[in-house]
Amino acid sequence: MAQKKFVVGCFDDEKVLFPAVKQVRTAGYKIQDVYTPFPVHGLDHALGMRETSLHTAGFIYGITGTTTAISCISWIFTKDWPLNIGGKPHFALPAWIPIIFELTVLFAAVGMVMTFLWLCQMAPGVKKHHFHKRATDDLFVMVIECTEKTNAEDLKALLAANGAVETDIQVAEDGWWFGTYDNDNEKLYKQVAH
Amino acid sequence: MASIKEQFEIPGKLKTWAYALMGIGGAALLYGMVTKGFSKDEHEQVHFWGTLMYNTIFWTLVTNAAMFFLCFSTMAQAAWIQSFRRIAEAISTLVPVFGAITFAVLLYVVLGHKHHIYHWLDAEAVAKDPILRGKTGFLNPTFFIIWTTLAIGLWSYFGYRMRQISREADENPMDLATATKFNIRSMTRSGFFLVWFGLTVASTIPWLWLMSIDAHWYSTMYSWYTFASSFVAGMALIALWVIYVKNKGYLELTNQEHIHDIAKFMFAFSIFWTYLWFSQYMLIWYANIPEETVYFKHRVQGPYKPIFFLNLVINFLAPLIILMKRSAKRNFTLVAFMAVLILFGHWIDFYQMVMGSLMKEHVTLGWLDFGILGFFVGLLILMVARSLASKPLIAKNHPFLKESIIHQV
Numbered sequence: 113m114a115q116k117k118f119v120v121g122c123f124d125d126e127k128v129l130f131p132a133v134k135q136v137r138t139a140g141y142k143i144q145d146v147y148t149p150f151p152v153h154g155l156d157h158a159l160g161m162r163e164t165s166l167h168t169a170g171f172i173y174g175i176t177g178t179t180t181a182i183s184c185i186s187w188i189f190t191k192d193w194p195l196n197i198g199g200k201p202h203f204a205l206p207a208w209i210p211i212i213f214e215l216t217v218l219f220a221a222v223g224m225v226m227t228f229l230w231l232c233q234m235a236p237g238v239k240k241h242h243f244h245k246r247a248t249d250d251l252f253v254m255v256i257e258c259t260e261k262t263n264a265e266d267l268k269a270l271l272a273a274n275g276a277v278e279t280d281i282q283v284a285e286d287g288w289w290f291g292t293y294d295n296d297n298e299k300l301y302k303q304v305a306h
Numbered sequence: 307m308a309s310i311k312e313q314f315e316i317p318g319k320l321k322t323w324a325y326a327l328m329g330i331g332g333a334a335l336l337y338g339m340v341t342k343g344f345s346k347d348e349h350e351q352v353h354f355w356g357t358l359m360y361n362t363i364f365w366t367l368v369t370n371a372a373m374f375f376l377c378f379s380t381m382a383q384a385a386w387i388q389s390f391r392r393i394a395e396a397i398s399t400l401v402p403v404f405g406a407i408t409f410a411v412l413l414y415v416v417l418g419h420k421h422h423i424y425h426w427l428d429a430e431a432v433a434k435d436p437i438l439r440g441k442t443g444f445l446n447p448t449f450f451i452i453w454t455t456l457a458i459g460l461w462s463y464f465g466y467r468m469r470q471i472s473r474e475a476d477e478n479p480m481d482l483a484t485a486t487k488f489n490i491r492s493m494t495r496s497g498f499f500l501v502w503f504g505l506t507v508a509s510t511i512p513w514l515w516l517m518s519i520d521a522h523w524y525s526t527m528y529s530w531y532t533f534a535s536s537f538v539a540g541m542a543l544i545a546l547w548v549i550y551v552k553n554k555g556y557l558e559l560t561n562q563e564h565i566h567d568i569a570k571f572m573f574a575f576s577i578f579w580t581y582l583w584f585s586q587y588m589l590i591w592y593a594n595i596p597e598e599t600v601y602f603k604h605r606v607q608g609p610y611k612p613i614f615f616l617n618l619v620i621n622f623l624a625p626l627i628i629l630m631k632r633s634a635k636r637n638f639t640l641v642a643f644m645a646v647l648i649l650f651g652h653w654i655d656f657y658q659m660v661m662g663s664l665m666k667e668h669v670t671l672g673w674l675d676f677g678i679l680g681f682f683v684g685l686l687i688l689m690v691a692r693s694l695a696s697k698p699l700i701a702k703n704h705p706f707l708k709e710s711i712i713h714q715v
Contacts, residue, residue, distance in 0.1 A: 154714065167632070198592070199594075200592075206588045206592070207592060210588075
């Protein structure tokens with residue numbers, strides 16, 4: 113639970129947003145994130161974000177599922193409790209493939225969803241600070257975290273010069289918390305006077 | 307878009323290759339026809355006509371899959387295909403050509419009373435056989451010929467109509483009203499093709515042409531299996547041509563985003579093919595009823611065992627492992643390599659589907675197969691290249707073209 117200082121710039125058009133992202137990055141600021149009402153093609157690339165590793169994790173979960181299924185079924189049907197099912201061999205691979213497939217999919221799917229929630233810090237009851245309410249409606253909200261060296265006023269001016277329709281400086285909770293917005297906002301977030 | 311090269315010129319080397327393949331393949335085909343096709347030995351006859359049959363059917367269905375791809379994309383209003391749609395159109399112009407050859411071969415087999423290929427042609431055996439008697443309403447020469455004619459004829463006709471409407475996008479820019487009308491007309495035309503495709507390729511045609519070789523045996527998976535096989539090979543063929551034409555300096559508007567999506571189709575439908583392969587196999591393996599296992603006996607335990615499992619390795623394991631990564635699907639060289647592998651794999655699949663039933667005692671894969679394959683590949687290269695050269699490479703006033711240019715995966 114740590115409060116940090118952010119400079120927030122709001123844009124109302126993708127066409128303005130992209131050059132602004134480029135300008136802000138060229139000026140040497142590190143953009144924490146841009147909150148958009150809908151997925152914007154190429155924005156992750158413009159922000160210089162690295163490719164997600166979620167699919168690698170998914171592959172590993174899938175392989176784990178396959179291994180679990182094969183080892184479990186083969187142990188049960190050949191060592192632990194061999195049964196004669198329709199005169200088939202105990203090691204009846206074709207009959208197991210649907211189960212192996214299902215467990216692979218199950219492990220991969222559930223594992224990836226869990227990992228995704230973990231990476232995005234999402235869970236029931238978990239709250240995160242909203243930099244601007246209209247980020248879910250029609251505004252593209254660019255958030256830049258301030259360091260000791262950052263001159264917030266300069267940055268605000270830079271954002272405004274690059275087409276931000278609204279800029280402000282916020283001191284806000286960086287991580288997540290349990291609770292509600294109404295009761296917690298007072299102590300977790302305050303808007304710095306202009 | 308002034309810098310776009312619209313006119314494809316056939317490279318001399320490609321022509322040389324096509325003629326060389328057609329020459330060598332044609333020689334093998336003729337030699338095979340004289341020594342085997344018209345020989346007195348019925349075994350030799352079955353070898354030749356069976357080999358010719360699976361090749362013609364394979365290439366007809368594969369080229370037809372290109373038109374299927376265009377039609378379902380049109381139906382889904384998919385914009386990304388527009389920058390390379392002329393490639394798929396050019397491949398689909400082969401349907402009447404390969405279709406005519408298939409028709410001639412099948413006509414010869416049916417009217418020539420080759421009951422060693424189609425057992426149901428043998429009227430005496432059918433009269434004594436209650437199972438075949440029950441199938442005579444479907445498996446009889448008259449219905450076979452009528453349905454084959456209709457199938458090939460209507461694929462060609464509906465495909466021709468689709469290509470014609472695409473040409474309208476060459477001329478003048480469309481305003482909104484014209485574009486909307488154009489879109490609805492395209493969708494209507496693709497609808498005709500899709501319905502007919504469902505009634506033929508996805509159901510009746512594989513039953514008639516291929517499954518009836520094992521006249522007693524049937525599988526409800528068979529048509530879907532054949533369709534999946536030909537469709538994934540069709541996507542591979544489109545990928546190969548797109549990459550080839552792009553490497554020659556054309557198709558400036560097609561880039562790795564489009565290749566990525568084509569490779570996704572190759573990947574996904576390889577898995578889909580395996581799903582059907584396995585479903586067909588497992589149900590029969592599990593039930594273990596002799597009249598059903600007869601199809602797999604000599605394939606899984608007999609001489610066709612290596613080919614049967616090679617089929618699974620090439621068509622399932624290789625695409626699964628190699629095409630899984632995003633970067634692999636965006637790599638032109640790798641996609642081209644996988645396209646060749648998948649085409650070869652499904653050709654082998656058709657080989658074992660037909661010859662595995664006709665030549666149960668030994669695997670016949672040899673000079674005749676590769677000769678005929680060479681002939682068809684040569685013909686395909688030549689005709690597709692000619693078709694590409696005969697019209698602009700890009701439908702430049704297609705209402706969806708812009709979406710295709712900015713396509714991003």
